[in-house]
Amino acid sequence: MTTRTTVTVLGLGPMGHALAEAFLTNGHPTTVWNRTPGKAAGLVTRGARLAATAADAVAASDLVIVCVQDYEVVHRILDPAVDALRGRTLVNLTAGAPDAARKTAAWAAEHGADYLDGAIMTPIETINTPDAVLLYSGPAELYERHRPALDALGGTATFLGTDPGRAAAHEVALLDLFWTSVAGMVHAFALARAENISGAELAPLAKGIGQLLPSVIDDHAARLDAGRFDGDLSTIASAASALAHIVETAETDGVDAGVQRAALALFRRAVDAGQGGDGIARLAQHL
Ligand SMILES: NC(=O)c1ccc[n+]([C@@H]2O[C@H](COP(=O)([O-])OP(=O)(O)OC[C@H]3O[C@@H](n4cnc5c(N)ncnc54)[C@H](OP(=O)(O)O)[C@@H]3O)[C@@H](O)[C@H]2O)c1
Numbered sequence: 001m002t003t004r005t006t007v008t009v010l011g012l013g014p015m016g017h018a019l020a021e022a023f024l025t026n027g028h029p030t031t032v033w034n035r036t037p038g039k040a041a042g043l044v045t046r047g048a049r050l051a052a053t054a055a056d057a058v059a060a061s062d063l064v065i066v067c068v069q070d071y072e073v074v075h076r077i078l079d080p081a082v083d084a085l086r087g088r089t090l091v092n093l094t095a096g097a098p099d100a101a102r103k104t105a106a107w108a109a110e111h112g113a114d115y116l117d118g119a120i121m122t123p124i125e126t127i128n129t130p131d132a133v134l135l136y137s138g139p140a141e142l143y144e145r146h147r148p149a150l151d152a153l154g155g156t157a158t159f160l161g162t163d164p165g166r167a168a169a170h171e172v173a174l175l176d177l178f179w180t181s182v183a184g185m186v187h188a189f190a191l192a193r194a195e196n197i198s199g200a201e202l203a204p205l206a207k208g209i210g211q212l213l214p215s216v217i218d219d220h221a222a223r224l225d226a227g228r229f230d231g232d233l234s235t236i237a238s239a240a241s242a243l244a245h246i247v248e249t250a251e252t253d254g255v256d257a258g259v260q261r262a263a264l265a266l267f268r269r270a271v272d273a274g275q276g277g278d279g280i281a282r283l284a285q286h287l
Contacts, residue, residue, distance in 0.1 A: 004028040005149040008061035010054060010077060011068035011094075012039040014124050019067055019093065019153060022128035024048055026152035033057035035077075055081035058088065063149055067093040067120075071100040075107075086112035089146060093118045093134075097172065098165030105138065105164035114142050117164045119171035128154040137166035181213075183259050191246070194253035223281040230279055237276030240267035 004027045009020040012034035020043050023030045032040050033051045040050045051057035054077045058064050064085070066074050074094050078085065090113050092104060101117040108115035116138040126132040132155025136143050143150075143159045150157060160166040185206065192202045223229070243264040250257035269286045270276065 005063055005146075006031070006061040007149060008032070008051075008057045008064045010034075010057060010064065010066040011073075012036075012043070013068065015093075015120065015127075016065075016067040017043065018124040018127040019065060020048060021046070022152050022154065023149075025128060028149060028152060031057050031060035053081070054078065055084045057081075058084040061088070063089050063091065063146055065091050065093060070094060071096040071104060074104065082111045082113075089114040089116065089142060091116045091118055091136075091146065091150070093120055095119060095171060095175075096168055098169040101137075101168040102163070102165040114139065115164060116142050116146065117167050119167045121171065121174060122155065126155060128152065130155055132156070134158070135160055135167040135170050137161055137168075138164045187250070187255070187257075187259060190255050191250055191253065194255050195249075220281055223279060224284060228279075229275075229282040231277050232279070234279065235277050236267055236270045236280060236282060239280060240264060240271055240276070243267055 006029045007023045008031045031049045058081050105115045119135045121133040134157045137160045247257045
């Protein structure tokens with residue numbers, strides 16, 4: 001039998017709970033702590049040790065995972081426990097801004113702790129399954145050292161480099177894509193409803209639109225990286241015209257069009273700059 005690394009998990013919201021469960025399932029002796037200790041009950045039944053304080057939880061393991069609401073909460077929990085962190089590794093899987101990750105890495109170094117930042121890009125039900133997607137950044141040697149334990153979380157883990165803010169930077173860009181797409185989806189269904197189109201009627205066609213995105217993403221990324229802004233496939237002027245129809249229809253139907261107006265304003269900036277014949281890659285320069 002191999003000995004599994006002892007792990008501490010701070011934070012037992014839905015995600016922290018799933019992480020602790022994955023470590024337990026994979027045979028890691030696991031200590032947990034949460035502001036609301038009652039959330040540990042099921043984990044304790046499965047063999048986790050519930051620490052009385054965050055400092056006790058940190059002291060219990062060389063590898064400490066924190067996954068709470070945001071970086072402010074990370075510091076609220078760990079600032080008072082900082083002495084216990086000395087000589088240990090903190091892996092912060094809390095979502096946040098890249099700058100907050102860099103500052104937390106510097107704070108950890110100041111207090112003699114090793115620090116790896118991470119981002120979880122998939123929902124809780126993917127943890128400990130092949131569908132989990134995790135991103136990490138920080139010292140490469142640290143990632144390699146803790147990889148066998150972190151593998152308990154399942155799925156694909158990608159190490160993105162030594163800048164501790166790089167995982168969070170990827171996460172923020174990906175969440176930008178996701179949530180602005182979701183805002184567009186919510187608006188599309190509201191607009192359809194105003195035109196007496198039910199959710200069930202629009203959904204199959206809406207999924208077809210979603211399926212266009214992967215090739216649009218590949219094409220956009222390649223053009224951006226190559227500095228190619230020509231409108232050989234589609235132009236900014238054409239897209240601005242489509243957006244104008246969306247805004248007009250929404251406003252006729254009494255549906256708020258604030259988000260779509262903001263998008264139209266971006267496209268129009270390029271048109272006003274004489275770039276209406278260029279492709280949408282050009283828009284990056286207007287951001
Ligand atoms: N849920 C997902 O599917 C998912 C997916 C990807 C990434 N994430 C990220 O994972 C992180 C954790 O998410 P989550 O789903 O577990 O839920 P969450 O609501 O973002 O975080 C809940 C955790 O934060 C703690 N907390 C909040 N305010 C606190 C405070 N003032 N002092 C001490 N602890 C505090 C909660 O403690 P109490 O239990 O005591 O309230 C709980 O442990 C987030 O950064 C989230 O963006 C989540």
